[in-house]
Amino acid sequence: MALLRAVLSRLLATAVTLLGAAAVVFVAVRVVPGNPVAMMLPPGATEEDVARLTALYGLDRPIPEQFLIWAEGVLRGDFGTSITARRPVADLVLGRLPATLELAGLALLIAVALGGLAALAGTRWRGGRAEGAIDVANGAGLAVPDFLWGLLLILSLGVLWPVLPITGRVNPSLDLPFATQFYLLESLLRLRLDLTLALLSHMILPALALALPLAAMIGTLLKQSLKETLHLDYVTLARVRGYPERRVIRREALPNAVLPTLTLVGVQFTFLIGGTVIVERLFSYEGLGNMAIDAVVNRDLPLIQGIVILFAALFTAVNLVVDLLYAVLNPRLRHG
Amino acid sequence: MTINRRRLIQAASAVPFVGALPAMAQGIEELVIAYNVTLPSWDPTVGPSAVNPTIQGLYQSVFDQFILQRPDLSPAPGLVTEWGWNEDRTQVRMVVREGVTWHDGSPFTAEDVAWSLARAADPATGNPIQFIWSTLANVRAEGNVVTADVARFEPTIFKWMTFLTGYVLPKAYYERVGAEGFEAAPVGTGPYMVDSFERNAFVRLKANPGYWGGAPEFETVTIKFVPDAASRVAEVESGNSHVTLEIPYEEYDRLREGGGLTGIAHPISDIGMIFLNDIPPMLDANVRRAAAHAIDKQLIIDRLLSGYGVPIDTLQTPEYEAYDASITVPYDPDMAAQLLAASGFSPDNPVAFTIQTTRGFKPKDYEMIQAIVGLWRRVGIEATIEVYEIAKHYELRAADTLAPAAFYNWGNSVGDPTTSTGFAMFGPSPHSVWDGQDLVDMIGPLWAEADEAARIQGWKDVDRYIADNALVIPLLQYVQPILAAPGVVVTPHASGALLPHLMRRAA
Numbered sequence: 001m002a003l004l005r006a007v008l009s010r011l012l013a014t015a016v017t018l019l020g021a022a023a024v025v026f027v028a029v030r031v032v033p034g035n036p037v038a039m040m041l042p043p044g045a046t047e048e049d050v051a052r053l054t055a056l057y058g059l060d061r062p063i064p065e066q067f068l069i070w071a072e073g074v075l076r077g078d079f080g081t082s083i084t085a086r087r088p089v090a091d092l093v094l095g096r097l098p099a100t101l102e103l104a105g106l107a108l109l110i111a112v113a114l115g116g117l118a119a120l121a122g123t124r125w126r127g128g129r130a131e132g133a134i135d136v137a138n139g140a141g142l143a144v145p146d147f148l149w150g151l152l153l154i155l156s157l158g159v160l161w162p163v164l165p166i167t168g169r170v171n172p173s174l175d176l177p178f179a180t181q182f183y184l185l186e187s188l189l190r191l192r193l194d195l196t197l198a199l200l201s202h203m204i205l206p207a208l209a210l211a212l213p214l215a216a217m218i219g220t221l222l223k224q225s226l227k228e229t230l231h232l233d234y235v236t237l238a239r240v241r242g243y244p245e246r247r248v249i250r251r252e253a254l255p256n257a258v259l260p261t262l263t264l265v266g267v268q269f270t271f272l273i274g275g276t277v278i279v280e281r282l283f284s285y286e287g288l289g290n291m292a293i294d295a296v297v298n299r300d301l302p303l304i305q306g307i308v309i310l311f312a313a314l315f316t317a318v319n320l321v322v323d324l325l326y327a328v329l330n331p332r333l334r335h336g
Numbered sequence: 337m338t339i340n341r342r343r344l345i346q347a348a349s350a351v352p353f354v355g356a357l358p359a360m361a362q363g364i365e366e367l368v369i370a371y372n373v374t375l376p377s378w379d380p381t382v383g384p385s386a387v388n389p390t391i392q393g394l395y396q397s398v399f400d401q402f403i404l405q406r407p408d409l410s411p412a413p414g415l416v417t418e419w420g421w422n423e424d425r426t427q428v429r430m431v432v433r434e435g436v437t438w439h440d441g442s443p444f445t446a447e448d449v450a451w452s453l454a455r456a457a458d459p460a461t462g463n464p465i466q467f468i469w470s471t472l473a474n475v476r477a478e479g480n481v482v483t484a485d486v487a488r489f490e491p492t493i494f495k496w497m498t499f500l501t502g503y504v505l506p507k508a509y510y511e512r513v514g515a516e517g518f519e520a521a522p523v524g525t526g527p528y529m530v531d532s533f534e535r536n537a538f539v540r541l542k543a544n545p546g547y548w549g550g551a552p553e554f555e556t557v558t559i560k561f562v563p564d565a566a567s568r569v570a571e572v573e574s575g576n577s578h579v580t581l582e583i584p585y586e587e588y589d590r591l592r593e594g595g596g597l598t599g600i601a602h603p604i605s606d607i608g609m610i611f612l613n614d615i616p617p618m619l620d621a622n623v624r625r626a627a628a629h630a631i632d633k634q635l636i637i638d639r640l641l642s643g644y645g646v647p648i649d650t651l652q653t654p655e656y657e658a659y660d661a662s663i664t665v666p667y668d669p670d671m672a673a674q675l676l677a678a679s680g681f682s683p684d685n686p687v688a689f690t691i692q693t694t695r696g697f698k699p700k701d702y703e704m705i706q707a708i709v710g711l712w713r714r715v716g717i718e719a720t721i722e723v724y725e726i727a728k729h730y731e732l733r734a735a736d737t738l739a740p741a742a743f744y745n746w747g748n749s750v751g752d753p754t755t756s757t758g759f760a761m762f763g764p765s766p767h768s769v770w771d772g773q774d775l776v777d778m779i780g781p782l783w784a785e786a787d788e789a790a791r792i793q794g795w796k797d798v799d800r801y802i803a804d805n806a807l808v809i810p811l812l813q814y815v816q817p818i819l820a821a822p823g824v825v826v827t828p829h830a831s832g833a834l835l836p837h838l839m840r841r842a843a
Binding site: 053056082084086087092151158159165168169173283285293294 | 370383385459464532534538564766
């Protein structure tokens with residue numbers, strides 16, 4: 001019951017957050033310099049042409065009225081029409097969302113795997129050279145931002161040793177028999193492993209670029225938590241019982257040590273999704289982030305609003321899932 | 337030391353190159369181009385992409401314009417093979433090419449031309465150049481001839497038919513599938529047909545074997561949208577793409593000299609300039625003229641743009657019809673100091689104003705303005721640099737609230753003086769910054785001048801007046817860097833459009 005109340009309360013808070021984000025973004029994109037009509041004015045346009053185009057895109061009305069019209073449309077599932085692509089915003093953003101989710105999901109998997117392994121190895125061989133090397137690697141991972149990792153990966157594995165493609169989501173010459181935009185998932189479900197490999201070869205570099213800073217964060221925090229947990233009485237008891245150190249770390253210490261890391265992963269995952277904006281641009285990956293930059297450059301107001309609302313919904317959803325997972329995994333919260 | 341992309345790439349270039357060089361053209365079955373912009377919409381006549389000069393190369397691969405534009409900007413027969421006015425300039429007449437088919441196999445007719453012109457003139461479609469197309473009315477087709485009444489005489493109407501939004505679209509197909517259907521499956525008469533398109537990712541083109549201008553050399557062309565310059569460099573360096581454009585000049589030189597790639601650096605119709613606003617202190621002619629004479633344009637081009645640029649003294653480049661080599665504004669710091677002294681200014685008592693500029697929108701834009709401010713300081717001008725986004729520039733310019741000086745680039749892909757000096761300097765235009773009545777009076781009669789020789793001479797006179805009074809400071813004509821794999825011959829286009837059908841294998 002307490003859990004249900006918590007969920008309902010979070011859902012309500014989420015709705016308020018989204019409404020607030022929508023209002024802020026709506027006003028912000030209209031008051032910052034640069035309007036789409038000015039961007040598309042050709043040489044020789046007259047004041048009448050400016051007025052005609054402004055009216056055509058509904059930008060001649062007061063901002064509150066524009067917001068109400070937009071909000072009314074959103075409630076009907078209509079997020080407006082992109083000024084540049086001339087297609088419904090909902091179609092555009094939902095069409096790109098799967099690409100970004102798959103990239104972020106793969107990056108998260110890599111980050112958890114790399115960070116987890118680094119933490120376990122560092123704990124297992126704590127105090128030795130191996131831990132020192134892992135600490136140095138974690139330090140580098142934390143110090144270098146994702147876009148810089150992206151550039152280093154492009155230069156190393158794309159240019160100097162060209163073993164992986166450096167742009168796009170898939171080879172343009174491939175015929176994709178997919179019904180959805182979740183290419184990676186669908187290729188796995190259809191057992192088209194050739195396509196899975198082709199997709200992964202394009203995704204691996206941007207996913208690594210996104211994953212490395214998060215992996216370093218996970219590795220550092222989890223190792224610290226593991227070390228602290230290893231000093232607790234129940235772990236000492238496990239050692240007294242004669243369990244090998246590997247089992248003590250994995251079976252006894254890890255379940256408790258993982259909780260703070262889980263919260264961190266949740267929070268950082270939202271940053272990771274935010275990081276896709278620059279990394280997708282760098283790798284010309286056809287996701288939401290890449291589209292967001294074009295929308296901002298072209299002052300495509302309806303598209304900017306749609307993307308930001310979707311990002312806000314993603315962030316709040318991830319936070320909600322993390323909170324729920326934490327409640328489920330933490331016995332103190334689970335039992336009130 | 338700060339690490340940035342350029343330094344990283346330069347560092348990487350020091351490492352022995354172990355990657356595969358791009359394939360020789362003879363071995364290329366599918367030409368891959370790393371393009372610098374994405375394609376938001378397939379309708380070349382509506383929305384912001386319709387007036388984006390860089391995107392025109394993509395449109396011109398699939399669609400034909402009413403009138404073809406040769407790489408040197410001169411007009412040539414296209415879907416319209418003959419064109420002109422009647423004697424009293426009350427009608428236009430166009431002869432339409434016969435034997436052309438649309439990509440879906442249906443025949444191209446004069447009806448398509450008439451419909452495209454009427455649609456472009458209709459304010460409801462949102463064509464940004466509607467104000468030009470609406471100078472023609474009552475467009476009608478008879479046989480292979482299209483005629484229209486002249487609602488307002490526009491001497492450049494046929495030039496616009498080679499320029500922004502001047503494309504012929506398929507009437508029957510568009511009416512059948514609608515705007516959304518057209519976006520999903522565009523049909524043109526151009527040299528290439530759209531095979532597949534992934535928004536923000538790539539477009540794959542198949543050669544139109546029956547193209548009226550001859551089948552293109554490369555059967556399949558994939559254009560990847562790679563907006564990041566460093567990624568485009570990596571694309572050609574790794575051999576993943578055969579051709580790219582608009583990369584930093586340093587990278588261009590490095591890859592051309594040591595990277596095994598062919599370089600093409602060609603002046604295009606984009607210029608860099610400094611708008612001067614008719615507000616203090618620019619109302620003082622001595623200040624304006626001193627600012628113009630104190631800039632060593634060649635030095636800036638050599639030092640900042642690796643020599644890639646052509647200094648200009650009017651808003652016309654040498655390719656334009658109204659270019660007049662005799663109009664010059666020489667670098668003369670002594671004269672600049674004397675002019676300023678006449679107005680009571682000196683390095684110890686400088687005239688102060690703000691200059692606005694973008695940073696990274698055009699190659700070395702901010703650095704150029706830094707250098708200019710340095711040159712100005714020597715003669716008695718203390719300018720403060722204000723950086724803004726290009727969107728902000730458009731807004732300020734439309735509202736006529738730019739700073740006393742503002743850096744901008746201007747494109748003129750038809751080469752006509754109306755679209756350079758005209759729109760940039762005619763007070764009533766929302767694009768102009770200097771609004772002096774003297775200039776308005778000089779330019780006004782030229783808009784409708786029917787005598788072509790008199791019209792061009794009139795614009796030359798305007799340019800001379802502008803240069804003598806320093807009402808704007810033209811800086812340079814940009815040079816577009818293109819890199820290609822060995823054996824791929826690229827024909828550059830002065831408009832800056834990169835056209836796959838003008839590429840071929842080396843003999």
